[in-house]
Amino acid sequence: MVNLTVPQLLRDRASADPDGVALIVHGSAPLTYRQWYERSAVIANGLVARGVTKGDRVGLVFGSADWADYAVAFCGVLAAGAAAVPLSDRLASADLRFMLEHCGAAGVIHAGGLTVPEIGWSATLDGLRTETSYETADPAPGDLAQILYTSGTTGRPKGVSATHANLAYGCGARRRPFAHSAHLLHAFPIGTNAGQAMLINALDAHPAVVTLPRFTPGRFAALIESYRAGTVFLVPAMAIELINAGVGERHDLSGVLLLGSAAAPLPSAVAQALTTAFPNATITNYYTSTEAAPAQTIMMFDPERPGSVGRAVAGGRVRIATAEGTPLAPGETGEVWMRSPAVPRAYYGDPGSGTFRDGWVRMGDLGRIDAEGYLYLVDREGDVVKSGAYKVSTIHVEEAVYQHPDVVEAAAFGVPHPVLGTVVAVAMATRAPLTPEELRIFLKDRLAPHELPAHVTTVDALPRNNGGKVDKRALRRSMEDVR
Template structure:
């Protein structure tokens, strides 16, 4: 379990750096273990009670202390992001039934019927150290991004979070690195994966208090970072900023992309910007973790998302479909499965016999590599055709001046639904007619967007995922209204 893993790391090398928030704060394993034990003693929550944790990206050290303190006390940690609006935070606190909120001192906690506290006040408590959790106990509730509706709370047990972690030092990952760098927000599955990496890999976790391409690039160069984790939207911003031309990225040997499929054209550009790096795409979800597929970018399979890794299972539909036939994507891990908290109907639709329905359509090739066709909710049924938004986006990313693209369906009186695209280009605007001509050489006639919407930026949620529901409302508005 994670508290035991932290105690092991602290005993091995208490002075070793675990987490560094650039220019703000750092945390050693010894201090992490000591402070989280103090939080567990001072926490006014009993085993099984839910405790919300509200922190931002500059608070990673305090968040790590609070999170492990809650787990060590046997309570349930509910990570929340400071990027959420107050009504959203209040909804999540009520929805999970939190008895209290631990928050960064600079942040105002949401309204809650129970108690609120900052980490430092909990550390000052003098109570007894609780007995601690059991493997089957609920450890964490992490909310989905909620791009298509209300976010759902996904529960994970201690056995789920600790699965595959805590091996001997010689087997710890990323031994080529002194630091791994990321800028994922707290309260997301990607952010939680980075916290587990901080506990269980060789390098220290390095993160900026705020992500900007220039700051991210400077950290790579100044710390000789060996491992970098990004989401595709961050990768786009980094490349569009010209940072690879101004900074030395030769120390990076592994570049991992998560949270969304990496468009082939973007992956190819990353291999050029990071000449010594192995570019890797990780495919999972909040519901399926730690199950995942892993794909090292392969020019002969540019669109593949890899094969199951670390004991994971992968199937299309019920597992009987032949290679090349499209169906629902399912993942399974060897860990205790997750579930939706307080939503039995949704749990039954997504979690079945250890398998997790991913909400994506895809297929396997003859060698078992996964290819996504689209999100089930994103497929555009235009006239007699079904159009993959992923394929149209991939074609747009092949244009050298396209920085970001999102494809979605909009109502159409003749077709029922028409294909639309929102596009962000580089410093020079690309005329819509030029984009249409470019796409006409790469897509079938029915796949061509009927509407192309130039934007200065795309709306995203706290995880960096593009909000296509908002894009539909932007069609027909003048560009200046979208700023």
């Protein structure tokens, strides 16, 4: 595999297909590869004019309506030899400041109308234009290209660094990914690992990548229909909204051949419902992390294997091991570790972290692998509910709750108990009124007694972070307020 850089990918694509459409933000003009390359070169020149040198970090603060400008800024930073730090415009000012200070950002490029923390300099794309021409640094495959901050669901966000060789791994092949599609549609936000994967797809994959300023199930389904998108990517929360809105009854979604879900496990009941809404699509669940990418497992929905997130693909590896990394036998439950086929990532400024070890990445999940190599997640390590003498998997509880026909979305988590230490609580959004006792009766034959929720609360919607993952810390706090 030839090591490439991101600027090389853009330069080669612009040369081979200058008028090809790379990216479409619905409601805005399409971005062609020639435009992407030329506009990025202008930004790179403007950055050098501001004193940006090879290895500097530059923050990028943009919203979902600004995907095209963000793509230009990202490639412009990398063409200048610097590293990009993608950040969502929806982050709190204190979090933005922490991330920019943590990585030592030289400055910030941001969308017009945004106010960003005063870290070094700040500028919009127009503010980086200059009439003077400067020589830009040409990065090497091993150079730092990106620092992406984790969602911080278990603590303070951490900056995950990736080289050009990591980001561009597997790119530049003669057969481009998703060749069955003319358009690939997604609604992943900027500043997430899933969003960055879509940015690389815009550079390397066959279809034009389409996104929209703000996700609603109606708008998303209408775009699928109008573009006849052959490939669609979303997170489980979006899938649930699409199903609950009944979009399959109002829109022709038959053109979708691949529907991929990422960022969180896809409950089997939700996957089953997607097969009805998208009659010709293969429903696929992708499991990875910001730290482990591009390593991943892929699972094409199989009712015979409910709960599995699939097998390792494309040269990556997955294993179950102890916290120290000692491998366990098939069928045993332990910690999930993944090994990337590319140059591994690392925590910026924290080389001694126990997450990365001898090329393997500790995922923070508990799981098991069956004899055929299929991975089953048991739970997030920090989410396992230790109730009396038992350990309860919240993923297992959630799978059972989702089987109730009136449940739209649900999350299980632990709350304190004076005798047992911790007991299971469930927060759920429903289509029709559903009492805690009715839910427990439904679950009685599906869960063991110690797995049944001691507390059940109904919410309008589950709290989620910018990456679409349920914020269980917020749910625990809300339960403390009402118990």
